[in-house]
Amino acid sequence: MTVRAVRVIAEADVIAYHSARHGRSIARSIAAEHLRADHIEEPLVYPVTTGTTDHPGGYQGAMEEFYAESAARLAVHLDAGRTVAVIAEGDPLFYGSYMHMHKRLAGRYPTEVIPGVTSVSAAAARLGTPLVEGEEVLTILPGTLPEEELTARLASADSAVVMKLGRTFPTVRRAIERAGRLADARYVERATMSGERTGALADVDPDSVPYFSVAVLPSRIGAVPVPVPGDAGVPSNSGETNKTGQVVVVGTGPAGPLWLTPETRGELAAAEDLVGYTTYLDRVPVRPGQLRHGSDNKVESERAEFALDLARRGRRVAVVSGGDPGVFAMATAVLEVASRAPYEDVPVRVLPGVTAANAAAALAGAPLGHDYAVLSLSDRLKPWEVIAERLHAAAAADLVLALYNPGSRSRTWQVGKARELLLEHRAPDTPVVLGRDVGGAEQSVRIVRLADLDPAQVDMRTILLVGSSQTVTVRRGDGRQIVWTPRRYPEKPLAESPSPENSPKAAN
Template sequence: MTTTGRLYGVGLGPGDPELITLKAARLIEAADVVAYHAARHGRSNARAIAAGHLSEGQIEEALIYPVTTETTDHPGGYQGAIDEFYEQSAARLAAHLDAGRDVVVLAEGDPFFYGSYMHMHKRLADRYETTVVPGVTSVSAASAVLGRPLMERDEVLTVLPGTLPPAELAARLAATDSAAVMKLGRTFSGVRDALAEAGRLDDAWYVERATMSSERTGRLADVDPATVPYFSMALLPSPAAAAFGAPAPEPAAEGGVTVVGLGPGAGEWLTPEAKAAVAAADDVIGYGPYVDRVPANPRQRKHPSDNRVEAERAAFALDLAKRGRRVVVVSSGDPGVFAMAAAVLEVAEDPQWKDVPVRIVPGLTAAQAVASRAGAPLGHDFCILSLSDRLKPWPVIEKRLIAAAGADLVIAIYNPASKTRREQLVRAREVLLAHRAGQTPVIVGRDVGGPQESLRVTTLAELDPATVDMRCLLIIGSSQTRAVQRADGSTFVYTPRNYPA
């Protein structure tokens, strides 16, 4: 007889990993399956909080919402799409439970306090043994952050969702001693109007991401609605708390610049470290198309710019960081490969920015992405060259091409052509043909990881420079690189690990 697994709804607290309970930590570490909800960008606050307790070999189930606040073409509308998602998610967890695996569903705050876990509980708790582990709520965290009690003696605390109509909110706020209004974000203006109508605006405090590194607090009346994220709340503390006075002023922000590699384009190629760095930033700086790849966040300011102003972009980032802003500079691929890391570090040598922290977060390179799609052309020694002569003269590029070709290295070529640079690839092909056989395999990858991805395997003799643009990356094989036709008609390109004596 097969024994089913046990379902656990585990509260993680409001954000600070040190607020995870001992029981929650123990269950997370021992679980066969760890599940968590996330928006379509793939980031999960719950997983980030619990990351230090995840164990090797665990199965992770990311339950990705099909919609958040946007419209949907689902026949049942928004609610129909969400209900279907919950049913499918519950079925995924049930398959693990039926197989005898224990499943921990991570929940920010408390699982039964406006938590996504409850939707799994309603669908599964009648069929499987279930344990719910409470967590510190965001309301408790916000009160602690402000240093102001919620209520005392006979005072009444009311917890309200900001999604209520402003008139109903105002009536409830006027009739209670203290209150917490959850789910702000887009509802903030209506909540502020309701507090004003109830005559409570002057008593209201704002708390954003309580206990997290990006925590923010202040008088609610002073908050710019455009900067308010979903993970924030309005708090009316105990009337008796007026004796405590205003909370202590926040310490000055410690700014810094983090240069982040977004990878070649596909969302699944973005590393967790890069996701976390982008999510924590106050400002996002970069070439316009790369900045557009960063999900919208009402708390952040985006600063897109042209792709020919790297030094100016770096100086702007360092100046913002010097003033206490947390800045990310985004690059496609890896920031250290023909991208913004070198530009930022070069500009940072200026004494005026000597005290600004700079960190580099790596990303998957375009060369690696194209190589993986083709097979393993970088399986032996290789080099990477850029054909752009904007920052180095063509004679230097040609000299390096000759050296790489003479050394029989596989060559990954970045920036092979653009609208104004059409001759460089023509000349590069001529140089390489003087040292390589015409049948040398050539891979042309375009927009790999993006919506218009294409991959073509040709030869050095048949390579047509007119078909190559700035969105392409070329890999030129060595004398040992092989293109192998497969039974299904596809071609694998690889460079053997051994080189003949």
């Protein structure tokens, strides 16, 4: 307890505290030595905790009625001029029951809230483990969240504390394990109180877990990775090299943190080594103890082999790609190398990301609302003849087209040639979306007619979305122009049916 809290209790006329039906109150037991015989005590006994209720409003209705009645009881003392101290374990406004009194009474009576030590801080102190360091972010979650939600948030967290365990513990444990954090998860029960227990969360018996316990995922920075011996750029160390390594190929989306999935964010934080094209690595926050291996964008196979070599030596490696790693990106390169000796046994996973086509389409409206084809205009890895043939086929099938890698400093004629091929199948006013640097500082999204597509306005940071014969361009009331492709395609007219007298059935 803080010195201020002790003084306030000493000066109060009334001491109020919440408890279950058994009448025992943790808050009262903590403050017991400071209570006087002449204190008026107001136990606020919950009508329901873990059981059921026959209240017509259900659990929520029963609790709302309880809080209203409790506030009315305290108001009687306040109206009589008495000072009321509502005591609460932890901090009164941090998942505390007092907040329900505060919302009902603070606007009517002079109120002071005395901050307390939260169970989060107490648990960290008992574990003797840093919760967060540097620029890490602490995530605090109630264990009552659905398992999928818990898993997603834990996967993306730097460090985390899950509260309100008890009956939720099995769900919380599964979520932590699914998020890949069970090995470093810690358990704290009744921190700083009698009956305190701490240990590895994986070793805890679910049937022994009370409500007043927390799961702690401490700072990742404390787990300094063991360097791999014998690598340039990786310090030599005679430590552990027999642990199982792995490679995870992740996509950063079109730009940065706003486009990351929770799973990807978690893997980037957990990796010991980051491998990738320098431009994409720059999108990933720098973490102490994490090694970064940047390279040029034209050495994909070498980059994949380097990452797999690190994993063979026991490292946890994230290969960083832009957009979605499986769309014209690093997943193919890694899997191709991983399919050969000596890498066949290295664990490799690919995590999805937001690809440029979907990102640009969302900004423009819904041009990919119907069937569409994805093509790369780069002839660095396949001949232009193949590209032209596929453009003809997709255009003839009246598919919307998402065209990646349309141009660069060394490729300046492909966009003009593609426009000529497409105009053989599409009307001149077919809408084309030019999405450049989507999600980045220089983001721009423009809509032009296919006939007006200017190759000089297209570079390697641009993606082209070419509409079908059904794609619509509309200017909305706010002046914004949007593009969308209907989900329903018009039916072709049915061939003229034979007359009854000429039908085979009539002839018989």
